[in-house]
Amino acid sequence: MKVIDGGITTANGFSAAGIYCGIKKKRKDLALIFSSKNANMAGTFTINNVKAAPVLWNEKLIKEDGEGQAIIINSGVANACTGHEGIENNKNMATMVANALAIDVNKVYVASTGVIGKQLPMDVIGNGIKDIVPKLASDIGSGVDAAEAIMTTDTFKKEIAVEIFIKGAKVKIGSISKGSGMIHPNMATMLAFITTDCNISKDLLKEALKESVQDSYNMISVDGDTSTNDMVLIMANGMADNAIIDTKDDDYYKFLDALNYINIHLAKSVAADGEGATKLLEVNVEGAKDKQQAASLAKSVVGSSLVKTAVHGEDANWGRIICAMGYADTIFNPDEVKVYFETARGNIKIVENGMGTGYSEEEATEILGDKYIKLNIFLQEGREKATAWGCDLSYDYVKINADYRT
Amino acid sequence: MKVIDGGITTANGFSAAGIYCGIKKKRKDLALIFSSKNANMAGTFTINNVKAAPVLWNEKLIKEDGEGQAIIINSGVANACTGHEGIENNKNMATMVANALAIDVNKVYVASTGVIGKQLPMDVIGNGIKDIVPKLASDIGSGVDAAEAIMTTDTFKKEIAVEIFIKGAKVKIGSISKGSGMIHPNMATMLAFITTDCNISKDLLKEALKESVQDSYNMISVDGDTSTNDMVLIMANGMADNAIIDTKDDDYYKFLDALNYINIHLAKSVAADGEGATKLLEVNVEGAKDKQQAASLAKSVVGSSLVKTAVHGEDANWGRIICAMGYADTIFNPDEVKVYFETARGNIKIVENGMGTGYSEEEATEILGDKYIKLNIFLQEGREKATAWGCDLSYDYVKINADYRT
Known part of the structure; x- marks a missing residue:
């Protein structure tokens, strides 16, 4: 597998565009991804029990x-909690795209992200669709435009592309995603779109995506709120x-590995770009008796507000880690737990047999001064493992989410 | 039922004391509650799967x-994640109290709150126990001393007493509790102690407490972290x-009502005194098809970081409320939901049929300017209801929890 330049337009037959059409105040707000040939989806x-109109569609x-x-993807308005009118607007958006591209409306998927409870400005979107279709192109720049148009309060665009060889043919996979910030943050919506020229059956495509999302997007946590609009x-x-x-x-697993690489890379980008985040937090749980135990413990730790604030304060507060493991929906033996903090600045064991090791606070604080922090937890109960990603909880998280309309 | 002056020493036969013995740097850190007659407990x-030594005891x-x-209650050190030594220290603490009071060790209960992973300073505690026993007294001031000695970063002491008449006799119930702040906050430990001179069987005492805690302490959320040391x-x-x-x-239910009054009063105090809290948030869910549905929705809303930051910012961001209801572990019909914001400054309907009502933002912001904010949610699915309490998420929450050792 090789990482190559590009993103959503890199695989054969895909084009994209991203424009400003007037849903948001200034920034790009409409993206289109197109495959010249009918694709398996x-x-x-x-x-979330409350699903936005495009999710249902x-x-x-x-x-x-x-x-x-x-x-077709718009940012600025989520088209969630918009009732029957929202359902109709979503369908009209798909219909306008279908007409402009001369394809069937059932071949047009829709995603929206932004403020909840506002209706889509359909006149603005209608004009936007007329404008965006002629801009579809398969160069890298057009993929970048699309990556930018789906951003909300993301501080950087998120895209990646890789190539692999499958049964002698060169296969490419590209992706763009957006994370958990919005200009008008009603909530943290996560969107990801992946294009590939791989020839794969619908059933295995579905299975590979499901498995890969389980180990990537489903293992990140920014603030514990699950949006009405999330989709991959x-x-x-x-x-x-x-x-x-x-x-x-073997080729299926080669494809799955590449998909995992892409999804984990972008999921980590989403976590690192969490609202107000200053550090990327990676929690590795090893030696678990099964995958579910490992995943549950890792997610509980990465989602703990007390762990996240301690990481923000560069404080080796291991009691909070053990505590968060304790309220996960799984059982483990605390007396066997080891915990290490690992960053580019060093690696330090802070817990052994469930108790503090008498480590040096100065050394721990120095190690936690890095931007990419790994908490490595060893259970000694089995051979399974899992990884979760998140970010620290900062003053800016509160600022972004408390003051957005003032 | 009548609220009366006093707290933990108010019921007949109870005495208490609270002193500084040297576990913490300056403030009171050891409390003792004593019943002159053997009591049902x-x-x-x-x-939490990780339970501190006193919890197990x-x-x-x-x-x-x-x-x-x-x-016997100490603050400053939680005696959690302390292994075999912690278990022994807890037992020795009970034994020293039993010896000083000339009672059986199996009649002495223990509670600890404070830093995780540190051993109790047994010499200091031993001297403290010698000092505190002679100070036991049943006046109001001694109850206040105990209420203060169990505090950590609580900004005010929490106590209450009531009297009721049961089968012609005057029955008193008093209580002290502590909430979710600590000088060295390894986590948010909630402790509550209740004394009553009521004559009630063990089975019904157990049942009344369980039911009452379910509607009070189990319905508050400060930061979603469940401590290793929580107890009532x-x-x-x-x-x-x-x-x-x-x-x-009827007398059982009269007792239960009084217990509920006490526990809800103190639970609300704990929520209002959450770390960095500036507002008390009350979420009422009515018209639910069953109690579990109502409780699950209320707790999901009160625990949402995005709702808590919106409340902090006095922002009528109702989309976040519907979203948090959507990821609760229950199903509801979003199309039937009504939401009101209610404070001493007014009452405004912001959601009807799951959509915004076109309310005035200025009016909503004015109403949210109050310190005690009720979110009243109506489901129109049945007749059950539940209430949950929490607080806003502020800059100071991050500050308290990020910087505690610097």
């Missing part, structure tokens, strides 16, 4: 035939002309 | 015979000489 969606399309050619969509148009992946052979 | 304890005593005469203990010594409550008659 898979998606994972928010588990996409879930239905994937259930019906799981194919598609376009994804993948399009596979088969234009790499590799022999189809339709069984779980 | 009930307790509820943290559900008390759980065992209550399981064995459920009686007691004394509770009640002592009932029967010295009011009322005919025993041993069936669920």
